[in-house]
Amino acid sequence: MSNKSLAFWLFLTPVILGLGVVVVIPFIYGFIYSFTDWNGITATEFLGFENYINLFQEKEFMNSIWFTTKFAFVAVVLLNVFGLGLALIVTRNLKSSNLLRTVFFMPNLIGGLILGFIWQFIFISVFGDIGDLTGIEGFNGWLSTADTGFWGIVILTCWQMAGYIMIIYIAYLENIPKDLIEAAKIDGANGFQRFKNITFPLVAPAFTISMFLTLSMSFKIYDQNLSLTNGGPANQTQMVAMEIVNTAFSDNDMAYAQAKAVIFFLIVSVVALTQVYYNKKREVEM
Amino acid sequence: MQKKKFYTGMASALLASTVLAGCSFSSGDSDSSGDGGSEDQVTVDVFQFKVEFKDQFEELVEMYEEENPDVNINVKTVGGGNDYGQALKTAFSSGEDPDVFNVGGPADVDEYEDYLTDLSDTEAADAALEGTLSAVDRDGEILGLPFNQEGYGLLYNKQVFEDAGVDAESIESMDDLEEAAQTIDEQKDDLGIEAPFALPAKEQWVLGNHLANTFLATEFDNSLSEAYEADTVEFEQGDQMQRFLDLQADYSVGPVLSLDYSQQVEEHFSLGNVAMIQQGNWVYNTIESMDPEFAEENVGLLPIPVEGQEGKLPVGVSNNWAVNNESDEEVIEASKDFLDWMYMSDEGKKFVTEEFKFIPAYEGYEDQDIADPISEEVYEYASAEETLGWVFMGAPTSWTEDHLGSAMQEYLGGDIEWEQVEEQAREGWEDARQ
Numbered sequence: 001m002s003n004k005s006l007a008f009w010l011f012l013t014p015v016i017l018g019l020g021v022v023v024v025i026p027f028i029y030g031f032i033y034s035f036t037d038w039n040g041i042t043a044t045e046f047l048g049f050e051n052y053i054n055l056f057q058e059k060e061f062m063n064s065i066w067f068t069t070k071f072a073f074v075a076v077v078l079l080n081v082f083g084l085g086l087a088l089i090v091t092r093n094l095k096s097s098n099l100l101r102t103v104f105f106m107p108n109l110i111g112g113l114i115l116g117f118i119w120q121f122i123f124i125s126v127f128g129d130i131g132d133l134t135g136i137e138g139f140n141g142w143l144s145t146a147d148t149g150f151w152g153i154v155i156l157t158c159w160q161m162a163g164y165i166m167i168i169y170i171a172y173l174e175n176i177p178k179d180l181i182e183a184a185k186i187d188g189a190n191g192f193q194r195f196k197n198i199t200f201p202l203v204a205p206a207f208t209i210s211m212f213l214t215l216s217m218s219f220k221i222y223d224q225n226l227s228l229t230n231g232g233p234a235n236q237t238q239m240v241a242m243e244i245v246n247t248a249f250s251d252n253d254m255a256y257a258q259a260k261a262v263i264f265f266l267i268v269s270v271v272a273l274t275q276v277y278y279n280k281k282r283e284v285e286m
Numbered sequence: 287m288q289k290k291k292f293y294t295g296m297a298s299a300l301l302a303s304t305v306l307a308g309c310s311f312s313s314g315d316s317d318s319s320g321d322g323g324s325e326d327q328v329t330v331d332v333f334q335f336k337v338e339f340k341d342q343f344e345e346l347v348e349m350y351e352e353e354n355p356d357v358n359i360n361v362k363t364v365g366g367g368n369d370y371g372q373a374l375k376t377a378f379s380s381g382e383d384p385d386v387f388n389v390g391g392p393a394d395v396d397e398y399e400d401y402l403t404d405l406s407d408t409e410a411a412d413a414a415l416e417g418t419l420s421a422v423d424r425d426g427e428i429l430g431l432p433f434n435q436e437g438y439g440l441l442y443n444k445q446v447f448e449d450a451g452v453d454a455e456s457i458e459s460m461d462d463l464e465e466a467a468q469t470i471d472e473q474k475d476d477l478g479i480e481a482p483f484a485l486p487a488k489e490q491w492v493l494g495n496h497l498a499n500t501f502l503a504t505e506f507d508n509s510l511s512e513a514y515e516a517d518t519v520e521f522e523q524g525d526q527m528q529r530f531l532d533l534q535a536d537y538s539v540g541p542v543l544s545l546d547y548s549q550q551v552e553e554h555f556s557l558g559n560v561a562m563i564q565q566g567n568w569v570y571n572t573i574e575s576m577d578p579e580f581a582e583e584n585v586g587l588l589p590i591p592v593e594g595q596e597g598k599l600p601v602g603v604s605n606n607w608a609v610n611n612e613s614d615e616e617v618i619e620a621s622k623d624f625l626d627w628m629y630m631s632d633e634g635k636k637f638v639t640e641e642f643k644f645i646p647a648y649e650g651y652e653d654q655d656i657a658d659p660i661s662e663e664v665y666e667y668a669s670a671e672e673t674l675g676w677v678f679m680g681a682p683t684s685w686t687e688d689h690l691g692s693a694m695q696e697y698l699g700g701d702i703e704w705e706q707v708e709e710q711a712r713e714g715w716e717d718a719r720q
Binding site for chain 2 (some may be wrong): 039
């Protein structure tokens, strides 16, 4: 920030303007609207905290928060396990490691909506057929109950995002100095000990990033949710983002939805920042 | 060095200005038809939602402009349900309100009431069929003109019915229907079908809007505005509603809760996997795209049996044309003339039925060929006034899906009893109407 020349600010202008116009200003407006009875056209009355009080009493909203929290917890754990696992596989100097990296990353290139529809087909038709052929009950009726809906979204998210998280871990794994590993080997550390005492602490910064990414991402999931279950059955698999969209655009309750969005924003930022703070403390500086 | 700085400065200024230019947008460049005009021309801005007939509608507008050179009509189409409502709101709040636009149910009418012109002096308003104006009628003022009519019931596969020895005409009561479903179910292997029904219980609108409406219409006297003003919902025919839902669910291809609309219509009905589905005339194009011959020859429409209302089909209006009363007097007149011409002139009528493939909501279409067999049947029921109202459009916003539809899903999933469905739905209704 030392260079405060004209060119510096001119180059920065488009970005600041863009950010201001599409993020900062709407955010402030939205925050203000959440205290009114704004219906999308006009706000006639200042309601104070009424919207906020109401939303904590709404069963559906609270259900969606609980569902999203459960989902985020499971998804964060699984995504990081799979991400790190895949990264360990493809950094082993296998012949096919480049191909594997591509393959693992590929699902991430497909849009969430499309993936949702593909997996919907798999869960309903393919699983159904497998169930009929093998006679295993567990394959039938996927997505028709809240539980299978939950695991459906978890599987879809893991399949889509694990490759992305893998890339982050690869970057850190490949930066681990070979001599450290070699020294440990000479000292007689076995594979698990080397992983636990050297690799793991050295990829801690990757954990911070990946946890932050996966956490905020799993809280904000919308398109996968929409195309896979659309919140059904009986709105039991409705995530917060979807609940807010429905409040705003199908119930037409703009200000109320805005209040929900503010609460949602607070939850996501508090959870994500706390997590970053604690993980940062654990990181090892080389 | 100075020079270099100058260039970077220039470059960034340029960059900034392009970004800014991209942000600014001007109004009035949205014309999609009409090629400018002279001073004394009247310009009518139409803002409509039906993407499906955009091209045909623009064609019709061109025809009208040729006949009436002093009128210039600009059509702007913004598609599909939610988006339209949003776009219209934006247009109004930014002061670029259109002259002619669409309003759906009574909630829309309320929202825009200050802007709606009384259209009761138009020819079309007089010719509108019984019941089609109930959403837009405010104390005798007609605030909108219906687009078209839509109707639903049980679509059945004529061939399967014949093979199974079931006579569709004789199905009048719920008992008959149950018997028919049983007969078909017993011989489903011989008939080559999977099940008698396909119930897409994943779609809350199929349950909460259409299925429920059939058994709520009588309670609200078939009047959408009565439903709109009601403080509560009694479920007078709740037991019949439950029975019909159970019947469909029991004899449906399963699991119903993950079955969606496109599977129901495309995979199951169009391909002859099931004998009947609860749907309306709007599925015709989909069936036709799967199997034109089947659509033309083999699809019959059967009213859902309701005690005391046998042989009646739920027919309703999903959208209306409204004219903005803040426009200039001559623009309002021109808008009315255009709407009258579209629905009442011979050319207009022909276009409405043949090109738009609408089921007309007006009298005087006896000579016209209605596009497809399902629509034709719906129009027959409507002209004979053998109809039930679409009272669900008068229910509280999103009540049909969020309260009733979702409770019915819970019921189908075995989580709650039917009494709780009624109770939850009643609570939701009463909360919304407080």
